[in-house]
Amino acid sequence: MNSLNKILYTLAIFALPLISFAQSAEDESPVANWQNLDLKSDGVFGISTERAYKEILKGKRSSPIIVAVIDGGIDTEHEDLKKVLWINQKEIPGNGIDDDKNGYIDDIHGWNFIGSPKANIHYDNMEVIRLINKLQPKYASALNSTPFTEEERKEFQTYKKLVTDYMAKLQSAQIGLQNTTMIKKYLDEILAKMGKDNPTADDFGDYKAANDVESQVVKFIKPELKKRDFKKFYDELKDGIKYYDTQVKYHLNVDFDPRKDSVGDDYANSNERYYGNNNVKGPDAEHGTHVAGIVGAIRSNDLGIKGVADNVKIMAIRTVPDGDERDKDVANSIRYAVDNGAKILNMSFGKAYAWDKKVVDEAVRHAISKGVLLVHAAGNDGKNTEKEDNFPNRLFSDSTGVTMGTAQGWIEVGASGWKNDEELVASFSNYGGKTVDVFAPGVKINSTMPGSTYKENDGTSMAAPVVSGLAAMIWSHYPHFTAVQIKDIIMNSVVKVDQKVKIKEEGDSKKVLLSEISVSGGIVNAYNALQLAEKTNSTARVKSK
Template sequence: MRFTNKVVCIIFIGLSPLFVVAQSKEKPKDNWQNLDLKTDGVFGISTEKAYNLLKGKVAMPIIVAVIDGGIFEVHEDLKTSMWINEKEIPGNGVDDDKNGYADDINGWNFIGSPNKNVQYDNMELTRLVKKLQPKYSAALNSTPFNEEERKEFVQYQKLIAAYMDELQKAQMGYENTMLFKRYLEEITAKMKINNPVLADFDKYKPANDIESRVLKALKSELKDGTTLNEIQEDLTEGFKYYSTLLKYHLNLDYNSRDSVGDNYSDSNERIYGNPDITGPDAEHGTHVAGIIAASRINNLGIKGVADNVKIMGIRAVPDGDERDKDVANAIRYAVDNNAKIINMSFGKSYSWDKKVVDEAVKYAMSKNVLLIHAAGNDGLNTDKENNFPNRLFVDSIGVNMGKAPLWIEVGASGWKNDEDLVADFSNFGKKTVDVFAPGVKINSTMPDSKYKENDGTSMASPVVAGLAALIWSYYPYLSALQVKEAIMNSVSKVEQKVKIKENGSSKKVSFDEISVSGGIVNAYNAILLAEKMSKSQSSNSQSEVN
């Protein structure tokens, strides 16, 4: 899953006006996700308030696995919070602890080999089209098929239609971005002014209709406080985004798997990859890890939610869609190496081999491990639209075979307690999204010991993973299900209706119509509830002894 605020989309040159999707210039308070609504005026999760309840209590370290695209493990705010495999001798090329993975000091990388790392990959949609294309690309509705082939053929028709739609949008985005960029460069060159501002563009007389459109969009952004330099950076990001879509994500001829060297057709293969948990692009995973575990005591950068946690880094998510085999192996690696919480800030609309992931989730639950997953950034109702992985177990024909109780699905919220509380990009679902958590303008760690604000359910999920770690580290005798119940049953209920978009129109709904819990997670309330659970558990244990 990629950052939602990286790309400026430039749409529809022709009959429709050009426009740039701008980021809001409003800024919340620092560390807002950990602040309290009543005390601080922002809808954080009351982490700082929770720590007041925990004064004098001792926390046990807890391992949280971050399955992502890579973690810059030597970040100034993360290096003391990284999991270290004490049974492994660094750099000797030997599997000292006999777990199957040599030199796995801080975790493991399932999208690489001893010689190379995967950075880019296809969308799952592309891979599925490529899988079925040889058999069905020349087929007709009248082609004779058996029942199973007919189902595959119908599936292929749907996949190819979706693929062509994505390809067309990517091509249009690429062309429009390039066109906007070119005309902006021409306009600024004609002006012969270093660092022109709004007043300078107001004086400029457009030479043609396209210049007029570009100028109109440009001035609109400048009036909203965006600088020319920021617009140019957005265009560069837009160009990179669409180029990546066309060159890798939607390219039927691109195959990254040669870089891994596994037998991809063998879903049960476990031992492949390398110990490099950073990889070629560690921005997303580093940001996620910092939200959970950035040091709270070093007076640097930011404060993570949890104060006694060890981050296990597992690379399984490329720039593109993650592969089910890698996700399953990442979950199993985390469980086998004693992680108690697994954060999964990624997702996709299609699944190649859901069964192998389902089996890994069942394995995790059998070991009392809690899985926390980002709901996705498409603004969709996941009660109706697919988002993988998910808690539902299905058979080979898609029939529901139960669901994972040790799973928390997380939507993203903003800091204002008003109708715009739900992030406009966040997926939602009365049955499929459990809770919401801060996911807008979240400042966190980045490679090279830098910091940056980002938006996404990718940021909301680690807030909840951090909360789970906070609860479990202070109340280690609770079960994974009890930790989940402490989170679910202690949310801050949202009283007012909130805006969502569905079926192309905006509407206001109550919060319990878009989530199971009907609220935003709250650390203070969760600690109070965990304390009650722990005392009740101790009392029951004492009664049994007597």
């Protein structure tokens, strides 16, 4: 899930007196295509993609690499994507027959695991709600003094933690919805009195507030209009209302369950494989389309944007609703991608709780055994994932949570901005000295959106496909490398960061070295990676003689 723009957070906690925020780098705008530019020559902390193509890869041949975008859906008709989509050549489109006998009918560009021939899931709960509903019949009336077995006692403690977390999230969402709705109401009244639909900061400065609330709204809006025009501000306000309304109605609604009527699978059976439909776009393809464009939007068509990789086939797998993804669907998506030839899996999703970690672990093991590289977004909670759970992850666990191994072909990605200063790490990005491998551009990334449109988004969801694109870029030129070799090249070619960067830890701001909050201590870099790849390849040739 994308992080909300900081303005929405401000609006969500709006109260009297007004709470103000200092402007940060995330309020400004970078140059176009910044994620692919070079720090030294262009002045922004991109990954030097353009330099790599110009100075290293020009005139060199490559082989196509299949990248599976496991996400919320992709607009397969997008002008910048339709020519780079994976096509299942063994399947005859639209004949209603499973021609390749892989268990999925008419899977031309991929598969949708959150739908059926009857319907598609749009919204779903957060995992905390599903777990509460699972445990509530047994523990809702229990007390600390209730006699339990050791296993039941542990489960009861988990239930209490879930309920506490849920209540805090629900209260925050309800307050956010109430306050954003209130601000829009008063703002609309102010606009009507002004008689303007696109006022400036000066217009608000000249406005005579009718009451204290109007005065506070005006005081808040005036500095915001120095960073963006009013229409963009107003759209963000409406997005905020929609965001919190969705949380209250769906994500955090214990009575909402879309699964039975929309998918019709046996949800209790995590090993069930064959369900869903071939509608890989679904009802809301914004997130997945944006991610796909970052990986491999056509670089040579003079349209829209430039993806990182120039020789990819993007496999569309619809897995993530507006809400938390389900472990069964994630596991099946990984297996589908691997079994149908994907070499890189981009997973720009995550959650705080797991329903069935075992089934996901088994799918990840399957991917690793087939030489596939998994690239996962670290999450947008601004937390240390060494201390806070984030699923899925590279750790294989037994039923008690004890780690039983690690997925070596896994890259965990945090988000960075374009300025080489103390705000380099995005304020929303998760981090972890042992849990986050690298950082990559994830702030104000312009990419593809449904309807052949384009938009800037923030998130580790945007940083992960930068790395997936980089991996594809390397692998397409060195197809004999293993997944672990590709990972090692990416990790060992980062641009190290000397200065300290700001993070939030337990509510307090502090400055740390990037090496303290990531394994590699740097930002991925395509130019360095291609140089190291060629050196690795040359060394291997010498040794083979």
